[in-house]
Amino acid sequence: MATNFSSVPMLDYSLVSAASTRAAFVCSLQSALTTTGFFYLTSHPVPAELVASVAAYAPRFFAELPEEEKQRIRMVESPHFFGYTGFGTEWTKGRVDQREQFDFGTECEERAGEGVVPAYKRLWGPSQWPEEGLLPGFRTTLASYIAQVSQLGDELMVLVAEALGLPADAFSKFTEERGNVHRGKIIKYPVGADSDQGVGPHFDGGFLTLLLQASEHRGLQVQNLGGEWIDAPPVPGTFVVNIGKALEAVTQGVAIATSHRVLSPASGARYSIPFFQMIAQDVVIGKSVLAMPVEMLALRDARGKVASDCEPSYHVLWRVLMKRAAVNYAEYGELAAGQVMLIGRIKSHPDVGQRHYPQLFHQLFPDGLPAHGSAY
Ligand SMILES: O=C(O)CCC(=O)C(=O)O
């Protein structure tokens, strides 16, 4: 019988600092990685004041920025896919997502100009920020936040390696010499939306996602191994951590990427701030799969077949599995991670692709701009 879960486990990060309790944390991490693919992290080291200050900016960004300023920094202006995306322009599984968002990333200079080959080198570059005077402190607060969450993500990856019986530096080959450029989003799910689909069922792409639920409204749900939707309500002082498809693939499916969705809030706008831990652009995941201990492969196989609205697929050879998985991760086998990300971004935001990556846009959309994009 497959192992299953009916709630998202809570892991206490303070256990990591004492030698006597570290093993207990690693043990619960192993179970979360191999069974739920999702966990809450309590007592984490990102200062509560910084988290509160980031959360307080979320409603202000949408309410206080004038429409012209949102338009000035809209994503279509950025070859790096950073900036503002208006309400109702993103689709998942054939339905409009009821959310509006602002994408930003690790502070970074433009690394390559127009016409560079491979084109994905252009993904890395600066975020688009609103005028300082319109939202004072927004930029520095988010820069500090992403730096601190990145550091926590790096620490977690060392623990992930330990929990999966791998050497502590097992994941270092997925780090670029100049450091990885991670991505974050500020999302608003409005009340009174046209449908209950805040965001439809999907997987995340990179290694780990660390999500801050920035208001008290529930809506996030995680799909268990039997296909049922489990609530993951906001818990003050925690991050919700989940595994992305890249981590699932490099661990041969031992760590499970779990399908999740957000239902539109019933009683007030919901805000969330996910941080997506990215990997080195040039890595071809298909050539970088890690040798996993047999006990870990046995844990994977013990899960049995998983029911999902997104067709996960870790119990067969990962290459076969990736071919069957959600459309934007199928390419991990042969293409560089940066290229996979670029394809996914263009599918999700075809207007940005058409403007900045016309060649690849025409390959993906030979009939021109579709009525909407869909990454998942
Ligand atoms: O808003 C949330 O709680 C989750 C968002 C999410 O899953 C995503 O943007 O990938």
Ligand SMILES: [Fe+2]
């Ligand atoms: Fe997600």
